[in-house]
Amino acid sequence: MRRLRRIALAAAALLVAALCGGFALDRVYPPDLARLGSHSVMVLAQDGQILRAFSAAGGAWRFPAKPEEVDPKFLRFLVAYEDQRFYLHPGVDPLAVARAAVQAIAAGEIVSGASTLSMQTARLLEPRPRVLASKLIEMGRAVQLEARLGKPEILGIYLTLAPYGGNLEGVRAASLAYFGKEPAHLTEAQAALLVALPQSPETLRPDRFPAAAKAARDKVLARMLAAGVLDEAIYSSALAEPAPSRRLPALNEAPHLALRLRLQSPGDLMIKTNIDADLQRRIEVMTARVQATLEPGAGVAALVVDNAERRVVAYLGSADFFDDRRFGQNDMVDAIRSPGSALKPFIYGMAFEDLIVHPETVVKDVPMRFGDYAPSNFDHLYRGEVTAREALQLSLNLPAVALLDRVGPARFAQRLRDAGAALILPDKHAQPGLPIALGGVGTSLERMVTLYAALAEGGIARPLLYRADEKIGEGHQLMSPLAAWYVTRILDETPPPERWLAATNRRNASTVAYKTGTSYGFRDAWAVGVNARYTVGVWVGRPDGAFSAGRMGREAAAPILFQVFDQLPHGESAASVPPAGALIGSTNDLPVNLRRFDPQPGAESGASPQTLAGPAIQSPVDGATLDLSSSSLVLTARGGALPLRWLVNGKPIESPPFRRQAEWDPDGKGAARVTVIDGLGRSASAEVWLK
Numbered sequence: 001m002r003r004l005r006r007i008a009l010a011a012a013a014l015l016v017a018a019l020c021g022g023f024a025l026d027r028v029y030p031p032d033l034a035r036l037g038s039h040s041v042m043v044l045a046q047d048g049q050i051l052r053a054f055s056a057a058g059g060a061w062r063f064p065a066k067p068e069e070v071d072p073k074f075l076r077f078l079v080a081y082e083d084q085r086f087y088l089h090p091g092v093d094p095l096a097v098a099r100a101a102v103q104a105i106a107a108g109e110i111v112s113g114a115s116t117l118s119m120q121t122a123r124l125l126e127p128r129p130r131v132l133a134s135k136l137i138e139m140g141r142a143v144q145l146e147a148r149l150g151k152p153e154i155l156g157i158y159l160t161l162a163p164y165g166g167n168l169e170g171v172r173a174a175s176l177a178y179f180g181k182e183p184a185h186l187t188e189a190q191a192a193l194l195v196a197l198p199q200s201p202e203t204l205r206p207d208r209f210p211a212a213a214k215a216a217r218d219k220v221l222a223r224m225l226a227a228g229v230l231d232e233a234i235y236s237s238a239l240a241e242p243a244p245s246r247r248l249p250a251l252n253e254a255p256h257l258a259l260r261l262r263l264q265s266p267g268d269l270m271i272k273t274n275i276d277a278d279l280q281r282r283i284e285v286m287t288a289r290v291q292a293t294l295e296p297g298a299g300v301a302a303l304v305v306d307n308a309e310r311r312v313v314a315y316l317g318s319a320d321f322f323d324d325r326r327f328g329q330n331d332m333v334d335a336i337r338s339p340g341s342a343l344k345p346f347i348y349g350m351a352f353e354d355l356i357v358h359p360e361t362v363v364k365d366v367p368m369r370f371g372d373y374a375p376s377n378f379d380h381l382y383r384g385e386v387t388a389r390e391a392l393q394l395s396l397n398l399p400a401v402a403l404l405d406r407v408g409p410a411r412f413a414q415r416l417r418d419a420g421a422a423l424i425l426p427d428k429h430a431q432p433g434l435p436i437a438l439g440g441v442g443t444s445l446e447r448m449v450t451l452y453a454a455l456a457e458g459g460i461a462r463p464l465l466y467r468a469d470e471k472i473g474e475g476h477q478l479m480s481p482l483a484a485w486y487v488t489r490i491l492d493e494t495p496p497p498e499r500w501l502a503a504t505n506r507r508n509a510s511t512v513a514y515k516t517g518t519s520y521g522f523r524d525a526w527a528v529g530v531n532a533r534y535t536v537g538v539w540v541g542r543p544d545g546a547f548s549a550g551r552m553g554r555e556a557a558a559p560i561l562f563q564v565f566d567q568l569p570h571g572e573s574a575a576s577v578p579p580a581g582a583l584i585g586s587t588n589d590l591p592v593n594l595r596r597f598d599p600q601p602g603a604e605s606g607a608s609p610q611t612l613a614g615p616a617i618q619s620p621v622d623g624a625t626l627d628l629s630s631s632s633l634v635l636t637a638r639g640g641a642l643p644l645r646w647l648v649n650g651k652p653i654e655s656p657p658f659r660r661q662a663e664w665d666p667d668g669k670g671a672a673r674v675t676v677i678d679g680l681g682r683s684a685s686a687e688v689w690l691k
Contacts, residue, residue, distance in 0.1 A: 031144050032126050036157055039064050040173075042270050043258035045277035046313075046468060050176070050251050052258035055167065061250070063172040065159035067152050070171060070183045074191040075155070080227050081195050081220055083117040087151060091118040091142035118142035121154050124161040162198045165205035166247075176251065178206055178244040188234055189241035192220040210245040217243055254280055256317025256331040261466060272468040274311035279304065282567050283314050290540075290560055291319040291326065297546060299323075301332035301539040302564060303449045307456040307532070307574075309472040311465045314564075318543075327543035333445045335543065336424050340439040340517030340553060341395045342448055342526045343416075347437055348392050349459070349479035349487045350412060351403045358594045359389040359486050360587045360658065362642075363399040368599060373434055375401050378518070381613040384641050387587065388597070390660050392487075393494045394638060395516070397438055402599040404437045412436065419454065419461035419478045421447035439519050445526075449537040451478065452528045455491075455513065456535065456574040459484035481579045488513045488530070488575035493661055495618045495636045497558035510565050511573040516553030523548060527557035531571035536564045587658045614682040615640025617674060622686040628666060635662045640678030647675040666690050 039062045041054040056062045067075060079086045085093050093116050122141035128134035145154055164174035171194055175183035179190055196216035197204050206213040218239060225235045254275050261271050287300045304314035317331035351357050365383040377397045391399035413423050413432035424442030454461040458481035463473035491513035514529030524541040540556040542548055587595055619636040620626060635646055643657030648664055649672055655662030675685040
C-alpha cells in the first residue's frame with residue numbers, strides 16, 4: 001500500500017512538473033497569431049455588408065469570420081467530416097492518433113491522418129514543411145490554442161485562414177467568390193463544397209477543375225448521408241444542384257468612396273460607412289443604364305445624403321469604375337467643376353435675408369451691363385418684369401447677377417467658404433466677381449450637396465458624414481431660417497423635367513425642391529434637390545472637360561435626380577411649416593420698399609417688348625392624359641409678361657396674377673383646353689384628357 005502511495009505521489013509530482021513545464025513553455029513560446037491580424041482591408045456598408053475590399057499582404061483575399069456568422073449546416077458538415085470529436089478532445093485526438101498508427105503499421109504507409117481542426121488551425125497560423133517534426137509541433141500548438149482560446153475562437157481562426165485555392169483564404173472569401181454571397185445562408189451543396197475545397201485547394205478549384213470540385217463535394221455529401229446528418233431526399237437534391245464553374249468578380253460597390261476612405265485611414269483594416277448597400281446597388285444599376293445612352297467620354301455621378309445628421313447613404317463617383325473610355329476611376333463627386341446656375345438659390349437666399357427682395361418682389365429681366373460685364377440669358381430672350389420667385393424658378397441670369405451685385409460677390413463667396421463649401425476661382429489670386437452667379441467658378445458635387453442640405457435645416461450647413469463612427473458636425477448658418485424657407489418653397493414649385501408629372505399629380509411622390517445648372521460649353525449638367533429627409537445631387541458631363549452637344553441640367557441631370565428620389569422613402573417638403581415672420585401674399589401685400597427691386601444705378605439698359613418671350617404652358621403637357629386621383633391639378637407657365645390670366649374651356653379660374661402657377665379643380669372627366677394669357681395679350685393653350 002505504501003509503495004502504491006509512493007508511486008501515486010511520484011506520478012502526481014511528474015504530472016505537476018509536466019504541467020508547470022508546459023505552462024512555462026507556453027509562456028516562453030506562445031502561439032503566433034500574427035496571420036490572423038493580417039486580413040483584407042474591408043469597407044463596409046452601414047449594415048456590415050462588404051462594399052469593397054483591398055487584398056491583404058501577398059495579394060490574398062482574407063476576411064475575418066466567426067462561427068456565428070456562418071450557416072450552422074456548414075459547421076455541422078465541417079466537424080462531421082474533419083473532426084468528429086472536435087468538441088471532446090483537448091486539441092489532439094488520441095483515438096484518431098491510435099487509428100492512424102495502426103493503419104500505417106498494417107499497410108506499411110500512411111493511410112489516414114490524425115489532424116484535428118485544432119491542429120489544422122495551428123498549421124494555418126504557422127505553416128511548416130509536412131514532416132513528422134512539424135506534426136509534433138502542431139500537436140503542441142493545438143493544445144496551446146485549446147488552453148488559451150477555446151473551441152469557438154479556434155473555429156473562427158480556421159474559418160478565416162483555411163485555403164480555398166488561388167488567393168482565396170477563409171470561408172467568407174470563398175463563398176463570395178463562388179456563390180456571390182456571405183456564408184450565413186448556404187445550401188447543403190454549397191456547404192459541402194466549402195468543406196471539401198481546403199482538402200486540396202489548388203487541384204479542386206471550381207474555376208479550373210469543376211469536375212474534380214463537384215466530385216469532392218459529392219464525397220462530402222455522401223459522408224453526411226452515411227453519418228445521418230442528411231436524409232435521402234436532401235442528399236439527392238444536393239447532388240442535383242449544379243456546382244460553380246467560375247469565380248465571380250471581386251466586390252466593387254461604392255469604389256470611389258472606398259478608395260477615398262482607405263487613403264484617408266491607411267492603418268484601418270475595417271472601415272464602416274453610412275452607405276445603404278441596397279440603395280447603392282439600385283442607383284448603380286440605374287445610372288449605368290443612363291450612362292450607356294451618353295456619348296463616349298461622358299459619365300454620371302450622384303450623391304445621396306440623409307439630412308438628419310448629413311450621413312451619406314449613396315456615393316457614385318462614376319457609373320462604371322472600370323470604363324477607361326469614360327474616365328471611370330475619376331471621382332466626380334469630389335472633382336472641381338463649373339456649377340452653371342446651381343448657386344443661384346444661395347444668392348437669392350442672402351438677398352432674402354438682407355431684405356433686398358422678397359419672393360414676390362418684382363425684378364427686371366432686361367439687358368444690363370455691370371461695368372465691362374454684360375451677361376445675357378441662356379436663350380437670349382428677356383421676360384421683362386417678373387417676380388423674384390419666377391426669376392429663380394426660370395433660372396434667369398440677369399436678375400441673379402443684379403442681386404449678387406447688391407449682395408456682394410466677395411461676401412457671398414466668404415459665406416459659402418464658412419459653410420464648408422469654398423469656391424475655387426480660376427485664378428487663386430483673383431477676387432470673386434459677378435460671373436460666380438452664372439458658374440464662373442469651381443465647386444464639387446460634394447460641396448453643392450452640402451449647401452442644399454442646409455435648406456432642410458433652416459439654413460444650417462454641416463459637414464457630410466461618410467464613416468459610421470463620425471459624429472454630427474458643427475453647424476454654420478448659411479442663411480437665416482426664413483430665407484431658407486423662402487428659397488425651398490420657391491424650388492418646391494419649380495416645374496419638374498419633361499415627361500415627369502409634378503409631385504401633386506403623382507401617387508406617393510416625394511416633394512422635391514430642386515435646381516439645375518449647365519456650365520459653359522455644356523461640359524457639366526447639374527441637378528440638386530432636397531426634401532425634409534434627403535438631399536440628392538447629380539452630375540452628368542465629360543470628366544475630361546471637353547465640349548458636349550447641347551447637354552443641359554434640366555434635360556440630362558434632372559430626370560436622374562427624380563429617379564433617385566423615387567428610390568428613396570417618401571419625404572415631405574422641407575418648407576412645409578412657415579417659420580416666424582414669414583410674409584405670405586402677393587406683390588401688393590409687401591411693404592412698399594420690397595415691391596420692386598431696382599438694380600444698381602447704370603446697370604439697366606432696357607429691352608423692347610419684341611425681345612420678351614411670349615407665354616408657354618409647361619404643365620400640363622399638351623396632349624397629356626391626367627389621372628384625377630388628386631383633388632387639384634397644378635398649371636404652370638413659362639415666359640410672358642405679368643400679370644397672367646388662366647382659362648379652362650374658355651372660363652377664367654382664380655389665380656394669383658403675379659405668379660406663373662395656378663391650381664385648377666376639375667369638375668369631371670373628359671377633354672379640357674387650358675389657356676394662359678399674359679399682360680401683353682399673348683396666349684398659349686394645351687389640350688388634355690382627364691380620366
